Amino acid sequence: MPRVMLLVSANLTNIELLQPQDGTDDGNINYFFRLHCEGSHWKTKDRVVISLMFKKAKEEEIVATYCQGCGRVGRITLIPGYGTPLTEHNNHEVRLIVFDCNGLLPTDYSFNGGWLAKTTSGTEIHIDLSGNEEDSNGEYIGIVNGMEDAITDLEGKFVPFEV
DSSP states (O other): OOEEEEEEEEEEESEEEEEETTOTTOSSSEEEEEEEETTTOOBOSSOEEEEOOOOTTSOEEEEEEEOTTTOOEEEEEEETTOOOOEESSOOSSEEEEEEEEEBEEEEEEEOOSOEEEEETTSOEEEEOOOOOSSOSSOOEEEEETTEEEEEEEEEEEEEEOOO
16 A cells, blocks of 8 residues: 655745644644545546544544545545644645555645644734635735734645655
């Protein structure tokens, strides 16, 4: 079973930390991506919304779904402990999360709601990075304590992961 890692990048202005609301192993955040079947090469047309809802104590199956191309059941499991938040000094291709894939592979990640940003002044901001239908990755620009804070040029990509 292959493992894939989600790498994320963003330009951060006056933001010292960006991560899913409950940390990089957040099992409550919804993940938005397309699925690709390893067997039939079928791909979902639209992005699927998957809520992981896992227990942090151990690995758990998080996605089990049928491939519409071949009918097999595919599974995706979150492997906790590999993620890192984005920081003002580490914000390019940062390891966010690792998935163990059996039959289905995630592709075309889209950012969503449920993110936590900490400004350089120490203020925590709960934000939605989902954008709109034309732009699958949004941005955040706001004024906190008289300073402009911004999260722009969001990118996410899945790459093979080997321990």
